[in-house]
Amino acid sequence: MVSLPATVAAPSDILFIGGTGVISAAAAEHAVALGHRLTILNRGKSADRPAPEGAQVVTADIRDAAAVREALRGREFDAVADFISFTADHVAAGIEQFTGRTGQYVFVSSASAYQKPPARLPILESTPLRNPFWQYSRDKIACEDLLMRAYRDDGFPVTVVRPSHTYDRTKIALLGGWTDIHRMRGGLPVLVHGDGTSLWTLTHSRDFAKAFVGLLGRPQAVGESYTITSDEFLPWDQVYRLFARAAGIAEPELVHVASDTIAAHDPARGPWLLGDRAHSVVFDNSKIKSLVPSFHSSIPFADGAHEIVQWHDAHPGLQQVDAGFMELSDRLVGWARRP
Secondary structure: OOOOOOOOOOOOOOOOEEOOOOHHHHHHHHHHHOOOOEEEOOOOOOOOOOOOOOEEEEEEEOOOHHHHHOOOOOOEOOOOOOOOOOHHHHHHHHHHHHOOOOEEEEEEHHHEEEOOOOOOOEOOOOOOOOOOHHHHHHHHHHHHHHHHHHHHHHHHOOOEEEOOOEEEOOOOOOOOOOOHHHHHHHHOOOEEEEOOOEEEEEEEEHHHHHHHHOOOOOOOHHOOOOOOOOEEEHHHHHHHHHHHHHHOOOOOOEEOOOOOHHHHHHHHHHHHHHHHHOOOEEEEEHHHHOOOOOOEEEEEEEHHHHHHHHHHHHHHHOOOOOOOHHHHHHHHHHHOOOO
């Protein structure tokens, strides 16, 4: 077992619900590295991010209450981290499952729940929660409301974490994903929402993991919420240029189109574009740093973009070009260029 710095909680019995996603897999690796006794509960259907060596994997569907009771029969935990609850019904089931069985229940919410558009920057944990554009965010708010009510009324030991655009090597931050890299490499213009100057915060999952694992098992975090993000915020034009550089393109052709226009022509992307990316987001993350003083972001997005492009170049099967987004890009670029 590794020796823990004084600022790190003592080794704990921790349960991760999920454990194979972008943020949960990195947190699982970090938790095991710090010597925590980690159990991962999931359906066992993801091979993209296997559980780290040393973690115990329990196979059950969290939506099947009877199966979870059987899989975790008689067990209690210092902390339970819930990465895959998205509606109030999901967290209601979690409250029922883990009341009296954990010292801390960490709910992974979303920074998209914060007021959109924000009335002031930087965004704090005290910033109101309101998102009229995106149902996903409103559902996360409903989850938080239910959990905090359970804390106030019954002492349910919830901690809320709000990440914002946390990525790993598999996730391309661009509007069109790999399709935009394909267009850049083909010398085609790419769409950028708005005027390209709105600010965006991207956090590598390995950096997120350091802060997230650091708050597990800390009684002073119960009843609190924490924003976990990097300290780097970039204009969207720069995000596109960093991807272009990583893809070997000296200067991409960026065409700016209003977010409202893109949303009107693309119902699938519209809600999360208007409910998240269309607005500048700069976060004050001093609260998590006060609890986990060792937390700092060490991976700049310039490095992250290279990691992402190299991963996709090494896995041609992931280089999916969206024909519909190709057509939409051509159409809106033509519209934007009209005199």
